[in-house]
Amino acid sequence: MVMIELAKKHLKKVLEVCGANRNCEYYPCHFDGQVCLWCYCPFYPCEDENFGEWIERKDGTKVWSCMNCHWIHKPEVACEVLKEILELTKDKSIDEAIGLLDDREVLLKIRNKVLEKFKKEKKDDTGGC
Template sequence: MHGLAKNHLKKILSTCSANRDCEYYPCHYNNQSCLWCYCPFYPCEDEVLGEFVKRKDGTLIWSCMKCNWIHKPDIAAEILREITELTLDKTTECSIDYLENRELLMQIKNKIEKKLGKSNAI
């Protein structure tokens, strides 16, 4: 394998599969997909997947510590497929700007939930 291809493959594998080299792995469960280490739907405020917790100062913040949904390989891949399909004709920067639309992101999440389910069980 060509060196550049090998380096690129390493990046893909560490991002899209279970990144066992990460110091926090497994942050949710063993064999999780690490593609969405930082959830594009945060805060989803979906109480099946997460919860509001109190900070030390008494204010509330959304916690997704117990969310397994987005780390399931089939869910993670479907989110990527949906986002890729919606941004095929856009530059990376335009894609990011386009995906800043919270309503659009929640539509993607809901579409995937309808297609693949919303179970948080692993």
């Protein structure tokens, strides 16, 4: 069976977004093999100093830098964030979903839930250490 051209075109888009988009001129912006699903982090700026820091621009203003954050680009994290967003928005139109997700508190709840899940799994994997 041969895939139709429209399916190939769509699959290419999915792979570019959900995989390591080696065709991107900025790849890798964080680390080789990163998942590019969240090219623009939905939690930006998270203001969590475990993941980034405020830096000073040339004009003296501050901007949040997550240059050294790898968390959102890990496959298991990227997929879990998507799963949480889809669960929250499953009965909404796209415009309603965007409106809901435009609320910083809603996004931070998703972020915290995913962080806690992976903290717990990490503890489980290390015998609770």
